[in-house]
Amino acid sequence: GAVVSQHPSRVICKSGTSVKIECRSLDFQATTMFWYRQFPKKSLMLMATSNEGSKATYEQGVEKDKFLINHASLTLSTLTVTSAHPEDSSFYICSATGLAGGHNEQFFGPGTRLTVL
């Protein structure tokens, strides 16, 4: 199946710093990438949808200036958490959909555990 990687897998940072998370589709071209946040014992909350070469579409309540998303190529999307605060600590997961297969199933990355001190 399609493989999506995410880097880093874990990051601990100080409050006020910015953190960049990368999401890569390794063996397919991802026309659309999604960024989710998952709180402990909770479901996935969609933060934004990004299409290659265009601005991301943010869900209601998600600050676009705080969570910067760049989708520069068909295989790479980045999420930058700017001026991170402890309440931003969470599990961030990206997913991607591609052109192959005719389905819209999402292939998920392994996630990034962000801890803001």
Add this chain to the structure above:
Amino acid sequence: GQQVMQIPQYQHVQEGEDFTTYCNSSTTLSNIQWYKQRPGGHPVFLIQLVKSGEVKKQKRLTFQFGEAKKNSSLHITATQTTDVGTYFCAGGYQKVTFGIGTKLQVIP
């Protein structure tokens, strides 16, 4: 907006017992997908249902999509310890809305 509800949130079963999780949408869905997330892991796609009344099987897993395309179920026959995890349904095309998930514990 679209809401996807899933019950139960938690289920403990004895190994060998059956298990079912149910998913209901506030709106008609173009399709529904099911994912499994193992403890500490990321969601993994299991299946997609598109047609009204569709039933699909994967070994001991049976997936159903309601006639009105507003509900779905996942049934596992004779659970095994490898079935442990959280099962999510997700509805929509391109942009999907996830249910809260059902966490399954299998007691050996």
